[in-house]
Amino acid sequence: VRRESPSILHLNSPKASGLGAVVGRMLLTPKIMQTVHGWSFNENRNIFSRLLVYIFSWITVLLCDKTITISSSEKRQALKMPFVSDKKVTLIKNGIDKINYIDKHRVREALLLRTHRNMNDILKDTLWIGTISELHKNKGLKYMISALTEIKTPFVFFIIGEGEERENLKNLIRVKGLQNQVFLVGFIDIANLYLKAFDIFTLTSEKEGLPFSIMEAGGAGIPVIASNVGGIPDIIDNNRNGILVKRGSVPEIKKAIEYLSANPKIRSEFGKKLKEKVEKEFSVDRMTKKTFSLYK
Template sequence: MERPAKQKVLYLITKSNFGGAQRYVYDLATRLPRENFEVQVACGGNGTLTEKLYTASIPTLIIPNLIRNVNIFQDILVFSHILTILRRERPDIIHLNSSKIGGLGALAGRLIGVKKIIFTAHGWAWHESRSPLARNIIKILHWITVLLCHQVITVAEKERVEMAEMPWTKNKLITIHNGIGAIDFLEKSSARDFLITKNPALAIYKNSLWTGAVGELHTNKGYEYLLRAFAELHHQPATPLVILGDGEEKQALEQIIIEHKLTDRVFLLGHIPDASHYLRAFDIFTLTSVKEGLPYVILEAGLAGLPVIATDVGGISEIVEDKKTGMLVKSRDVGAVADAIPPLLDNAHLRQSLGHALQVSVGQKFTLEKMLANTTLVYTK
């Protein structure tokens, strides 16, 4: 019997750094069964994502002028380039990721007549810190994107329910949680030794309890609330806060650190490749985002067996059950974050029990195999 022809899948994503959406694209692009699918990726810039894709021998196209912020002239050029790519490559499926490429790619796909247009929403952008007018405009643009697509994947059920309230969207939406595979974690001492090389001043805390965070220094991650909360913990002088990540908010965060006299307790170590390998350097993991989808970093912290303090935004509550597999706090609430940290610092049993419960839950519910199988069904049905 003749084997069915391979389906050609083109992934499009705006940025080429290696945040959650890029991790998602990389995992799918490198794990789809090659006997059934031919894969390409198109993105803006030459970042960690493109480096990893080249290493994995995934054909990768660079879209000039593609950036996150709106620029009408550049966006027209980007749209024209997407049309050119679609005409040349003739994909059977385009799988769009991130807000801007979602809208531009869906419209281009409809004009070219792509058979299947799929968009994954990694958190709705109207939840970002913007004016009410801007949020409403963004919500309408997201709605139009959904209407242009054949299928929309939300990484959290909460996100699906929100969009399903908009007209003519319900039958297009499906929730597929992010999933991860095994991670080769360094044990605590080795992980700390490595991080200390990034800032030797950390050495005095080698045997202390560490509170940590990992992620791009972006307003969506709410680091300012974490820093201000940490400033309230005057009775915990021997506890450092260690943040792995770089980004546009670095200078603003450094100013907050200076303002609150935290320079000897808070350490911004910058971008650390494969940061998840060093998670066991931490005793407590924090994520104080104001906007999320279903964050990989909490799944990683869970696999590492860490107790997690996280804000109740996006799909976080679908991973962390308050006081059972972690601690949930209200977003933008400095006092709530400050109140959540000391009980974990003071109680080793609580840290261990919450960390173990999350580890078991993540290992059962959020596997890469489940994500891949469910996404493949969307491609083939």
């Protein structure tokens, strides 16, 4: 920071924001900003850890000239912090570019090939469910897998992503007897191109900011089942363009899957409405214009 001597310091992670804000103040940087991609104190931690993280986050907000939140709920949390006014906090939602999705038939064949299967192994009326997610505890994949054990409709569930929870999830899939229905696909570069494969997209996280994956699913016209956490309700209007479920609620996830499975017309309607909302409210152009306006 001393070498570059920037007039604006824009920080984008909890550690970088905390340390960067302190350094920026010491070096008299004219403007210091941070973007919060989900408050860390919302994570599933013990009460002492959450309190420490909250204090750290609060001090960082005070040190910064401007804090950008990406969801309405996180802005509300920031404004409840002591001595934090509306002038210090701005809501700028994430945005996505146009995506050239691969057509459904081709991408389904590609996914099956990665699991050493082909279309002949899948029943014609099988429900295709999928997610793009890090294999991390915060992503709540165990709730989704547990809910699927009670689904009677033929289905397959593809988890695109990699992470530290792979072995635990692999064991859970085995214990639940879902080895031929739930597949850990692993990391795929530009995974959003594969979204057209799915009839339903899920994100049953314990914590989120404003997830790109849901916007990208919306851009593909895919209905979404997701946890009612973080910025997800900014994208998903419950029972209008998707279904919101209580964090960690296996019964609610199961009920949502059964409902969309039994109502293909509703799936289509939800997907269409979500696509319209994403195109209208979550564009990269809109996001960048709002961000650059703060640099002036």
